[in-house]
Amino acid sequence: xxxxxxxxxxxxxxxxxxxxxxxxxxxxxxxxxxxxxxxxxxxxxxxxxxxxxxxxxxxxxxxxxxxxxxxxxxxxxxxxxxxxxxxxxxxxxxxxxxxxxxxxxxxxxxxxxxxxxxxxxxxxxxxxxxxxxxxxxxxxxxxxxxxxxxxxxxxxxxxxxxxxxxxxxxxxxxxxxxxxxxxxxxxxxxxxxxxxxxxxxxxxxxxxxxxxxxxxxxxxxxxxxxxxxxxxxxxxxxxxxxxxxxxxxxxxxxxxxxxxxxxxxxxxxxxxxxxxxxxxxxxxxxxxxxxxxxxxxxxxxxxxxxxxxxxxxxxxxxxxxxxxxxxxxxxxxxxxxxxxxxxxxxxxxxxxxxxxxxxxxxxxxxxxxxxxxxxxxxxxxxxxxxxxxxxxxxxxxxxxxxxxxxxxxxxxxxxxxxxxxxxxxxxxxxxxxxxxxxxxxxxxxxxxxxxxxxxxxxxxxxxxxxxxxxxxxxxxxxxxxxxxxxxxxxxxx
Amino acid sequence: xxxxxxxxxxxxxxxxxxxxxxxxxxxxxxxxxxxxxxxxxxxxxxxxxxxxxxxxxxxxxxxxxxxxxxxxxxxxxxxxxxxxxxxxxxxxxxxxxxxxxxxxxxxxxxxxxxxxxxxxxxxxxxxxxxxxxxxxxxxxxxxxxxxxxxxxxxxxxxxxxxxxxxxxxxxxxxxxxxxxxxxxxxxxxxxxxxxxxxxxxxxxxxxxxxxxxxxxxxxxxxxxxxxxxxxxxxxxxxxxxxxxxxxxxxxxxxxxxxxxxxxxxxxxxxxxxxxxxxxxxxxxxxxxxxxxxxxxxxxxxxxxxxxxxxxxxxxxxxxxxxxxxxxxxxxxxxxxxxxxxxxxxxxxxxxxxxxxxxxxxxxxxxxxxxxxxxxxxxxxxxxxxxxxxxxxxxxxxxxxxxxxxxxxxxxxxxxxxxxxx
Numbered sequence: 063x064x065x066x067x068x069x070x071x072x073x074x075x076x077x078x079x080x081x082x083x084x085x086x087x088x089x090x091x092x093x094x095x096x097x098x099x100x101x102x103x104x105x106x107x108x109x110x111x112x113x114x115x116x117x118x119x120x121x122x123x124x125x126x127x128x129x130x131x132x133x134x135x136x137x138x139x140x141x142x143x144x145x146x147x148x149x150x151x152x153x154x155x156x157x158x159x160x161x162x163x164x165x166x167x168x169x170x171x172x173x174x175x176x177x178x179x180x181x182x183x184x185x186x187x188x189x190x191x192x193x194x195x196x197x198x199x200x201x202x203x204x205x206x207x208x209x210x211x212x213x214x215x216x217x218x219x220x221x222x223x224x225x226x227x228x229x230x231x232x233x234x235x236x237x238x239x240x241x242x243x244x245x246x247x248x249x250x251x252x253x254x255x256x257x258x259x260x261x262x263x264x265x266x267x268x269x270x271x272x273x274x275x276x277x278x279x280x281x282x283x284x285x286x287x288x289x290x291x292x293x294x295x296x297x298x299x300x301x302x303x304x305x306x307x308x309x310x311x312x313x314x315x316x317x318x319x320x321x322x323x324x325x326x327x328x329x330x331x332x333x334x335x336x337x338x339x340x341x342x343x344x345x346x347x348x349x350x351x352x353x354x355x356x357x358x359x360x361x362x363x364x365x366x367x368x369x370x371x372x373x374x375x376x377x378x379x380x381x382x383x384x385x386x387x388x389x390x391x392x393x394x395x396x397x398x399x400x401x402x403x404x405x406x407x408x409x410x411x412x413x414x415x416x417x418x419x420x421x422x423x424x425x426x427x428x429x430x431x432x433x434x435x436x437x438x439x440x441x442x443x444x445x446x447x448x449x450x451x452x453x454x455x456x457x458x459x460x461x462x463x464x465x466x467x468x469x470x471x472x473x474x475x476x477x478x479x480x481x482x483x484x485x486x487x488x489x490x491x492x493x494x495x496x497x498x499x500x501x502x503x504x505x506x507x508x509x510x511x512x513x514x515x516x517x518x519x520x521x522x523x524x525x526x527x528x529x530x531x532x533x534x535x536x537x538x539x540x541x542x543x544x545x546x547x548x549x550x551x552x553x554x555x
Numbered sequence: 556x557x558x559x560x561x562x563x564x565x566x567x568x569x570x571x572x573x574x575x576x577x578x579x580x581x582x583x584x585x586x587x588x589x590x591x592x593x594x595x596x597x598x599x600x601x602x603x604x605x606x607x608x609x610x611x612x613x614x615x616x617x618x619x620x621x622x623x624x625x626x627x628x629x630x631x632x633x634x635x636x637x638x639x640x641x642x643x644x645x646x647x648x649x650x651x652x653x654x655x656x657x658x659x660x661x662x663x664x665x666x667x668x669x670x671x672x673x674x675x676x677x678x679x680x681x682x683x684x685x686x687x688x689x690x691x692x693x694x695x696x697x698x699x700x701x702x703x704x705x706x707x708x709x710x711x712x713x714x715x716x717x718x719x720x721x722x723x724x725x726x727x728x729x730x731x732x733x734x735x736x737x738x739x740x741x742x743x744x745x746x747x748x749x750x751x752x753x754x755x756x757x758x759x760x761x762x763x764x765x766x767x768x769x770x771x772x773x774x775x776x777x778x779x780x781x782x783x784x785x786x787x788x789x790x791x792x793x794x795x796x797x798x799x800x801x802x803x804x805x806x807x808x809x810x811x812x813x814x815x816x817x818x819x820x821x822x823x824x825x826x827x828x829x830x831x832x833x834x835x836x837x838x839x840x841x842x843x844x845x846x847x848x849x850x851x852x853x854x855x856x857x858x859x860x861x862x863x864x865x866x867x868x869x870x871x872x873x874x875x876x877x878x879x880x881x882x883x884x885x886x887x888x889x890x891x892x893x894x895x896x897x898x899x900x901x902x903x904x905x906x907x908x909x910x911x912x913x914x915x916x917x918x919x920x921x922x923x924x925x926x927x928x929x930x931x932x933x934x935x936x937x938x939x940x941x942x943x944x945x946x947x948x949x950x951x952x953x954x955x956x957x958x959x960x961x962x963x964x965x966x967x968x969x970x971x972x973x974x975x976x
Contacts, residue, residue: 078655078883089622089889094896095966096903101789104898105915109760111791117662117887125883126624129652133633136648140632154636157590162811163626166601171612172813173943174605175935181603182812195583207674207814208869210856221716246856246866252716255861298575323582324569330576340869348629348873349649350639350833351672352815368712390712394615394677394705395813403597410596413587422565426556429568433560446571473645478638484857502556528841530644535840538643543838543850547827549668551658 075131078118079551088122116553135534136349137478143504145431147450147481147493148241148289150319150341155411158345158404167403172395176380182399183379186372189356189406193337196417197315198328199358204397205368209316211392212336212355213247213283215368218389219334219359220281220310221251222366226387231280231309237266239290239485244283244314253280260487264290264443264452268299275303281310286327287320289485289493290443291428291450301331310334318342319497320425320449323418327358334359343405354401368392423498424449427505431494434509438516442488449497455490458516461523465490468515470537471529475511604812609968610940613919613959614756615676615703615782616813617805619893620963622884625807629877639833639872643848644840649872650847653835656879663784663882664799665792666821671833672875673818673867676782676802677706680750681713682831682865683800683820687748687776688719689829689864690797695745696721697775699733701755703782704948710750719747728951731757731912731921733766742773752780753793756948757912757957758901758919760790767795784878785961786917788885788894798822807881808874817871817878828854831865893962900960900969907973911955919959921945924976927956934975939968941975 102110120128137144144151162168170182190202206212217234224230234248238257245255258274261267265288275282282304287293294300301311313327313335319342321327327335339345340353347353359367369388370381381396412420425448432441432451439453455465469479469492481493496505518526530537562568588596610618629635633648640646640653653671660669673679684696696714698707700723707723714721724741725734733751742749749770753761767777779796781787784805793799804816822830828851836850856863885893897918911921924930927944934941946953960969 075651077651079658082886085888087886087888088624088883089885089893091889091892091896091962094899096899096969098895099899099902101895101898104902105760105789105917109791109915110789114662114788114887114890117659117890118883119886119888120883122624122884125880126627128883129624129628129880130631132648132651133628133631134648135646135651136633136637137642137645138633139636144638146638149638151638157593159630159635161594161597164597164601166604166606167597168601168809168811169606169618170604170812171610171616171618171810171940173612173614173616174610174940175931178605178608178935178940179812181600184603185597185600192584198578207678207871208867210866210868211674211678214866218712218716242855242857242860242863243866243868245861246859246863249861249863250713250717250866252718293569293572293576295571295573298573324578325572325576326578329578338869346635346873347638347869348635349637349646349653349876350872351870352674352817352872352874353869354815369708390715391705391708392678392712393675393709393814394703397813398674398815399812400815407593407597409584410588410593411590414582414584416587417582417584422568425568426560426565429560429562430556448569469642470644473642478645479642533644535644535647535842535844535846537841538846538848539838539840540643540848540850543836543848544853547834547850548837549654549657549827549834549850550661551654 075128077551078128079116081120081124081128082118084119086119086121088120088125142476143496143500143508144478145480145494145496145508147495148316149481150495150497152344152497153499154344154346155408158407161407162400162403180379183372185403185406187374187379189402190372192409193356193358196322197335197358198326200361201364201367202356202358203367204356204402205392206355206357207393207398208351208353209336209338209355210243210247212357213243214250215357215392216312216334216336217247217251219363219366220312222389223363224280232278234280235274235282237284239288239487240283240285241289241314241316248283263445264288264292265294266300268296268303271300272303275307275309279307279309281312283312283314285314285317287317287448290452290488291447292443292445293448297330316341317449320421322421324421334363339401339405344408345401345404352398352401354398420498427496427498427500430505431496431509435512438513439492450493450495452488453492454488455492458519459490461519463519463523463526465492467527471515471526472511473530474532477508477511605940608938608940611942611958611972612940614943614957616810617783617959617961618810618963619785619805619961621807621809622881624884625877625880628880629873634876635873640849643846647847650835652876652879654837654847656875657835659879659882660819660821663787663792664821665794666799667824668827669819669821670830671835672870672872673820673832674871675814675816675818677709679800679818679820680706680780681710683778683798684710684719684748686798686829686831687778690826691747691776693745693747694719696748696750697741697746698723698750699752701726701733701757702750702752702780703756706780730914731759732761732914738769742775744774746773746775748776748778750778750780752782754783754786754917754919757921758916759912759914760917763793764795783917785894785897788890789898803878806878808877815871815874817874829864832867832870896962900964904960904969904973908976918961919957921955921957923954924956925954930975934972937971939972
């Protein structure tokens with residue numbers, strides 16, 4: 063079937079630098095209304111550059127065509143389903159983009175007087191309140207810029223609390239199914255990492271955990287539902303084990319889309335967690351950011367939250383810098399405010415009544431896919447799935463076709479692949495998360511594609527191994543890229 | 556669909572959840588609102604923030620004009636709603652623009668390689684410091700007091716628990732630039748890096764080459780920080796630095812009450828394997844066509860886990876794209892002219908006011924203002940947001956304020972401000 067290459071209408075858009083020609087420009091600046099200053103005189107001749115060597119020079123239409131053409135080489139949610147497990151690629155409502163550009167908010171300088179920033183602070187205050195309600199926690203900081211940044215903040219909070227009790231302890235436990243950011247974060251916060259093996263249901267084994275936890279254990283970083291999409295049934299027992307030893311419970315909120323309105327981490331023993339506002343709360347991924355990694359905590363950790371803290375006295379909001387026990391700042395100013403605006407708009411659109419419904423739909427969609435694909439792919443665990451389902455490529459691997467190959471073939475069917483080869487505890491994992499925003503028609507198209515590929519693997523595995531066949535570029539040589547890294551354009555000699 | 560999966564109600568889908576973890580009451584959040592009500596709510600909030608004021612605030616966040624093409628490109632769903640480009644065959648648009656971004660950042664800063672972005676300038680600084688620690692095998696960081704105070708706070712937060720002691724060195728009370736004698740007295744063979752910012756927090760251009768020579772003479776690296784990217788349109792790039800950690804807010808990003816902005820780290824080719832964050836590299840597809848992909852992933856957390864160079868995953872891709880479009884619109888000549896306008900405007904205003912320091916400055920400067928809060932209150936009456944009183948960060952400068960002019964600052968407002976002094 064689809065074996066044509068480079069069928070795209072925009073065949074060969076050059077790089078910006080190759081388009082450039084001297085003297086072209088796409089900008090206009092106003093006529094200077096003050097006397098012109100000589101740069102060499104004002105800054106010192108030695109401090110002044112002659113030019114920005116090789117910087118591009120293009121006209122306005124060349125600029126817009128260049129980026130528009132490049133944009134058509136991308137896949138995006140606006141074009142179809144993005145079933146990436148643990149990434150929660152849901153629809154990004156456009157009203158969120160509009161309100162994030164509200165004049166008074168867009169041009170609010172972080173150092174402008176608090177009396178002239180009340181609207182921005184109110185937005186943050188309301189978002190903090192909603193996120194505390196959704197997570198069942200007592201306080202929220204909006205300062206961290208992304209999930210991993212929130213993790214670092216959370217683990218530093220754990221360290222600060224334990225230090226205030228006299229001993230910061232030495233290690234953090236992470237399940238072997240954890241996202242890579244969890245162990246990387248623990249290491250950045252000065253902890254050694256101990257991995258705990260998942261049991262045959264993909265869950266943590268309380269008995270094994272109990273044997274591991276000791277007076278040197280600072281905390282556990284758990285994802286719930288975990289990265290195989292399974293709710294940790296014994297989470298309360300797990301929390302009890304940790305708390306009995308004076309250790310804390312951190313939750314990676316990457317999978318919070320499975321819980322909103324149905325279950326609250328604060329009610330099942332979590333002390334501190336982050337939320338990825340660019341997952342659960344619909345702010346766009348934008349090709350890899352910006353995100354926002356709000357951190358929610360129980361009362362015991364509140365004194366240690368990053369400075370400054372938002373505070374309301376009477377009707378007026380202010381920033382509280384007098385926080386002697388704070389871990390300090392994790393970034394400048396108050397956080398990725400524009401992302402926070404979008405997240406609040408999402409919460410307002412759904413409301414307290416709509417949020418649990420979205421969660422239910424996310425669960426329904428994932429379980430529908432599981433049911434449709436189970437006859438063709440090996441489900442990794444029998445335990446019930448929440449918002450995502452994980453298969454292994456066992457059956458297809460017998461034909462020499464692996465999860466990465468199936469993913470590339472899926473591209474030919476007009477879908478972005480699922481999450482490939484993660485979690486690592488599942489050999490050859492296919493991790494699928496549809497989110498609530500896909501309708502049955504799109505889900506059926508996806509399942510049809512997956513089933514068709516399973517059949518192709520039976521009949522013509524060699525064809526699948528060479529996929530994708532229909533994209534502008536064929537399979538990309540990633541090994542070659544890493545062997546001799548070329549990470550910038552240089553003028554050919 | 557319920558029927559297809561053998562369920563009778565949506566509740567069946569999670570009936571196995573233990574009773575004690577079930578949340579049984581409705582969320583205490585108002586019922587869902589219409590699009591109109593949402594827009595109306597945020598317009599009202601925007602109305603409670605400063606609208607129609609002239610502002611002289613800079614201090615790491617600059618009000619520059621945003622060319623229309625920036626939002627036009629960034630609003631395209633193909634960029635806005637795409638994911639991190641792990642699947643290279645269907646993400647060549649994002650990958651190509653990141654490659655162009657990395658290239659332009661290199662041209663601008665004089666570095667040989669640059670990453671795909673960091674969260675912001677402030678968090679890029681500790682990441683650069685950690686990089687220097689890995690490269691040198693030393694652990695001590697010396698940072699100038701003229702580096703943005705909030706950046707230094709972030710550096711302290713990160714440094715505290717990694718065995719990375721951070722010490723500050725002072726500035727010349729007359730010039731407002733680095734006190735080289737103080738730096739020389741503090742640098743030693745445990746020093747991994749010296750961190751400076753230029754233009755510094757007071758707006759003053761530092762002697763980067765001299766700082767680099769001093770650092771290198773002691774076997775340390777020089778980390779160069781910038782908060783005002785527009786300055787690089789005119790200023791000599793920090794070619795002598797080993798690592799550049801900068802903030803690109805000036806390139807197309809509105810102040811937006813502190814974010815999102817985009818940080819970036821650049822360095823020498825020989826340190827490429829120690830750089831944190833994502834990198835896009837050029838390669839070929841199976842047919843021999845030019846293609847791009849994420850590369851050197853073995854530095855990163857999803858492969859290396861606790862041994863990664865950083866825990867960073869999501870970065871600021873869309874923000875970096877907007878900066879890329881901004882750099883394209885202005886281009887070689889435009890960026891220079893933009894910088895020159897900033898320079899001229901600030902020097903016009905500075906010429907009317909009592910300067911606190913003698914150092915050469917770009918678009919910000921410190922002025923003497925015995926009672927800065929009273930002065931600002933009087934200016935607010937005229938719908939002018941004055942400068943940032945520096946006493947908050949520098950007790951010894953409590954009788955000063957930091958003022959900023961950009962290409963958007965109007966002469967009439969500058970004259971009105973000067974009249975209030």
